[in-house]
Amino acid sequence: MLFKMIRGVLFHQRGKMLLIAFTIALGASLATGMLNVMMDVGDKVNQELKTYGANITVKPKDSSLLSDIYNLEEGEEELNASYLEESDLGKLKTIFWAFNIVDFTPFLDTNVTLPDGSAAKLVGTWFNHHLSLPTGEELDAGVVGMRSWWDVTEGKWLDENDGNVLDEIMVGTALAQQQGWKPGERVTLSASQGSREVEIAGIYDAGGDEDSQIFAVLDLVQELTGREDKVASIEVSAITTPDNDLARRAAKNPQALSSRDYETWYCTAYVSAICYQIQEAIPNCVASAIRQVAESEGTILEKTQLLMILITALSLVGSALGISNLVTASVMERAQEIGLLKAIGAKDRSITGVIIVEILITALIGGVIGYFMGFGFAQLIGHSVFGSAVEMKLKVIPIVAALIALVTMAGSLPAIRTVLRLRPAEVLHGGH
Amino acid sequence: MSKRKMFLRMITASLLRRRSRMLIALLSIAIGATILSGLVTIYYDVPRQMGAQFRSYGANMILLAKEGESLTTDTLQDALRAIPEDQLVGATPYRYVRLDMTSRQQSFTTAGTDFAEVQKTSPYFSVEGEYPQAEKEILLGKEIADTIGAKVGSYIQLTWRPVVTIHENASDDWVPNARLSGSAEGFNAGIVVVEASLDDEGKIASLEIDASSQTPEIGGQVETDRNFISRFIGQTLPVTLGEDVDAVSGATISSQAVVDALNNARSTEKGGAAAERSDYFNVTGILVTGGEEESYIYMNLEDLEGLTNDKLLDVAELSVSANAEQLEEYARAIDGSDAGITARLVKRVTRSETAVLGKLQALVFLVTVVVLLLTMICVSTTMMAVVSERRREIGLRKALGAPDSSIRAEFLGEGMFLGGLGGLLGGLLGFVFAQVVSVNVFGSSITFQPLLLPITLLISMMIAAVSCLLPIKRAVAIDPALVLKGE
Numbered sequence: 001m002l003f004k005m006i007r008g009v010l011f012h013q014r015g016k017m018l019l020i021a022f023t024i025a026l027g028a029s030l031a032t033g034m035l036n037v038m039m040d041v042g043d044k045v046n047q048e049l050k051t052y053g054a055n056i057t058v059k060p061k062d063s064s065l066l067s068d069i070y071n072l073e074e075g076e077e078e079l080n081a082s083y084l085e086e087s088d089l090g091k092l093k094t095i096f097w098a099f100n101i102v103d104f105t106p107f108l109d110t111n112v113t114l115p116d117g118s119a120a121k122l123v124g125t126w127f128n129h130h131l132s133l134p135t136g137e138e139l140d141a142g143v144v145g146m147r148s149w150w151d152v153t154e155g156k157w158l159d160e161n162d163g164n165v166l167d168e169i170m171v172g173t174a175l176a177q178q179q180g181w182k183p184g185e186r187v188t189l190s191a192s193q194g195s196r197e198v199e200i201a202g203i204y205d206a207g208g209d210e211d212s213q214i215f216a217v218l219d220l221v222q223e224l225t226g227r228e229d230k231v232a233s234i235e236v237s238a239i240t241t242p243d244n245d246l247a248r249r250a251a252k253n254p255q256a257l258s259s260r261d262y263e264t265w266y267c268t269a270y271v272s273a274i275c276y277q278i279q280e281a282i283p284n285c286v287a288s289a290i291r292q293v294a295e296s297e298g299t300i301l302e303k304t305q306l307l308m309i310l311i312t313a314l315s316l317v318g319s320a321l322g323i324s325n326l327v328t329a330s331v332m333e334r335a336q337e338i339g340l341l342k343a344i345g346a347k348d349r350s351i352t353g354v355i356i357v358e359i360l361i362t363a364l365i366g367g368v369i370g371y372f373m374g375f376g377f378a379q380l381i382g383h384s385v386f387g388s389a390v391e392m393k394l395k396v397i398p399i400v401a402a403l404i405a406l407v408t409m410a411g412s413l414p415a416i417r418t419v420l421r422l423r424p425a426e427v428l429h430g431g432h
Numbered sequence: 433m434s435k436r437k438m439f440l441r442m443i444t445a446s447l448l449r450r451r452s453r454m455l456i457a458l459l460s461i462a463i464g465a466t467i468l469s470g471l472v473t474i475y476y477d478v479p480r481q482m483g484a485q486f487r488s489y490g491a492n493m494i495l496l497a498k499e500g501e502s503l504t505t506d507t508l509q510d511a512l513r514a515i516p517e518d519q520l521v522g523a524t525p526y527r528y529v530r531l532d533m534t535s536r537q538q539s540f541t542t543a544g545t546d547f548a549e550v551q552k553t554s555p556y557f558s559v560e561g562e563y564p565q566a567e568k569e570i571l572l573g574k575e576i577a578d579t580i581g582a583k584v585g586s587y588i589q590l591t592w593r594p595v596v597t598i599h600e601n602a603s604d605d606w607v608p609n610a611r612l613s614g615s616a617e618g619f620n621a622g623i624v625v626v627e628a629s630l631d632d633e634g635k636i637a638s639l640e641i642d643a644s645s646q647t648p649e650i651g652g653q654v655e656t657d658r659n660f661i662s663r664f665i666g667q668t669l670p671v672t673l674g675e676d677v678d679a680v681s682g683a684t685i686s687s688q689a690v691v692d693a694l695n696n697a698r699s700t701e702k703g704g705a706a707a708e709r710s711d712y713f714n715v716t717g718i719l720v721t722g723g724e725e726e727s728y729i730y731m732n733l734e735d736l737e738g739l740t741n742d743k744l745l746d747v748a749e750l751s752v753s754a755n756a757e758q759l760e761e762y763a764r765a766i767d768g769s770d771a772g773i774t775a776r777l778v779k780r781v782t783r784s785e786t787a788v789l790g791k792l793q794a795l796v797f798l799v800t801v802v803v804l805l806l807t808m809i810c811v812s813t814t815m816m817a818v819v820s821e822r823r824r825e826i827g828l829r830k831a832l833g834a835p836d837s838s839i840r841a842e843f844l845g846e847g848m849f850l851g852g853l854g855g856l857l858g859g860l861l862g863f864v865f866a867q868v869v870s871v872n873v874f875g876s877s878i879t880f881q882p883l884l885l886p887i888t889l890l891i892s893m894m895i896a897a898v899s900c901l902l903p904i905k906r907a908v909a910i911d912p913a914l915v916l917k918g919e
Contacts, residue, residue: 016817019813019816019817022813023809023810023813023814026806026809026810026813027806027810029806030802030803030806030807033802034799034803037795037799041795045788045791045792048787048788048791049784049788051783051784051787051788052489052780052781052784053780053784057722057723148783148784148787149779149780149783149784151779205779206779206780207776207777207778207779207780207783208778208779208780288722289722290721290722290723291556291557291558291720291721291722291723292489292490292554292556292721292722292723293489294556294722295488295555295556295558296486296488296489296490296556299485299488300482300485300486300488300788303482303485303873303874304482304792306872306873307474307478307796307869307873308799310868310869310872310873311471311474311796311799311803311869314466314467314470314471314803314865315467315803315806315807317463318463318464318466318467318803318807318810319806319807319810321459321460321463322460322463322464322807322810322811322814323810325456325459325460325463325814326460326810326813326814326817328456329453329456329814329817329818329821330817332452332453332821333817333821377802380798380802381795381798381799381802384794384798385791385794385795385798386791386795418452
């Protein structure tokens, strides 16, 4: 009998039920979309913040202030300077948080003498260095990604897939202007262990100190300085979790943590934990967080997430109220029918049961449709804002399901109770 | 039951029942309006609020002296006038010199600055200990602290030695305001010594001659002969005897020696030991940044000026809460002013900020659009449900002889009244919501958009009207008999 009644309602009052299902679908899609976007916005914005460049620098352990303190410009190499091994760089992608390391690039610099006798700083680095890792992962790492704010004003970026990249350099605007260099020109650079004639491939505007430097591939600088396989520092760009108290304590001394805290810290992508793991992976190095980038990332991420949480809360409340409102309205509308049922002797409990089941079935249909619609909205936002898909979070499903169940119940039960309280005769009468 | 009684009962029941429906309709419109006005307010305020957060990346503009000009606290203040006060987060002056650490025989780059401004322009500086507050207190970069083993509370002696430049030619020393000293051989191999000072234009302002080695009655006269000495004042070096000045009669050799000594004169301020200044400083904090700042010493600008005895600045870092276009405009204004200062944008910061901020704004925009769209549809479905429920009433009125147009007008008017009321309620609630968000997320209050209230009102009324129209139209079109019968 129950099924018959419910079927009857679902089919005969199709129009009304469709309206309810539609509204629930809208509410559900709003909730799904917003929750998905909210949960993913941290990762997405973090990804965007990578345009600020590295947040971790890796240096050799013994690299002291030597060259800084004594203001050495030439012959600094002789002062037992220490270096990292280029071949160790791949190890960066073997640490626990390897997946969070987005980009990295090594640096090795030296002073070179230009044709006119003046000196300039030549920086060797990776541009779009292709790495095939033992894990089977492939990636392109280098300054092309790490210096996203550079404008190549003339010429082009160096391309490491190009055969003669060893004979090419990029020059900063300030230096190029001072020397009157243009792309395509050939110049000879002399360093401690030899000289080489190279072609200027591009001129960049970095808006800083780098404008008076020369950039070339790492191999070229290693050759000119006789430092096979050596790098002086590494810049790493990693996606990190904003620091909290634990991370700040750990940054001072990880050993001082309790083993449980240590584990939590080690297994969270705090910048200090990633630094610590880099130091474990690469021998004789010190990895430190660049606070200007790391700290600010934390602030902005937190604010963005909080903003999205509040907007999501508003839309959840909005859709909840919207749905329960409509459900209330639809129950009130059926006062007559309820009165009739009561008049022919139906118990309050069974009436309530019938109506609730009807509404829940409608809600289920609406909710499922709404979930997929909402997922579509999330993708729309993800693609148009960040250019990448929003990850499908499974925990959104129970949240949305619970929300809708709760909201429809909250919307219908008080209404049913009110209608039931009326005397059937009155209700039946009142409408006519 | 009499007809009259029946009618009265109908009306009261309908009114009573309708009150709750009215409330439902009002509530749903108010929700929609709240979301509309709340989200739109946030959308307009996000760039400003978020922009302020991005200032945690530090300076986005630096000021330097133009070539041949100098940057001082005064010219800096002049230049800052180009930037509106409420957009200027901070302006930090920096003077970099190398100071010798006496105990270590090492020299370190030392920055003289204003610590109150440093905390504004470089909020990412992390200080173990405290920022210096009193005189003679310094902040030590972590690398230096590690190298020299200094701790908070240590005292360090720092010494300033002027940079000595030795010119190849004496004439390079003859700059305005220079103090010069020179000597030359005079009569009988006696040495004549002169001391002179130059004025603003590089002309001789004063001259003292020591000719004690010369024969007092003859050559010695050059020391005292006022006529002779006064001829030098106002001359430009080098001077020629017989042209610029005439020799003291009978003492040609001594006079020539004075001229030669002047033409050989070198600056007396070439870094003598007396010029170096030294002082003890208390380390109040160790600076950790993860960048090159860790290898600097930071001290109060006044303390550094006390050592170097001048009032020059090398650079000023500015943190301006403005977008890239505005920044460029300010930079042009500063370049164009006559303060002798050029402004450069820190591209890494401005460029990235523009990119990320753009994305965030687009995000909030899209979210706003989607939420609004869905909410508005939600509102209209509820309105439709509420109105279509009254089909029976419409049928009744029609049966009683009311014309379609009057029914339509009445329902529309009612809907729009509800829309207006809900819109007003929601518009204010939305502002409250935006304010809560702003205070919680950004810690500052939001600017009220006065235009938003009438817009919310209008949109709410429109939605209410549109969603009433459809069900009324359908109800009016149907034969009243059918409607009243219930199907």
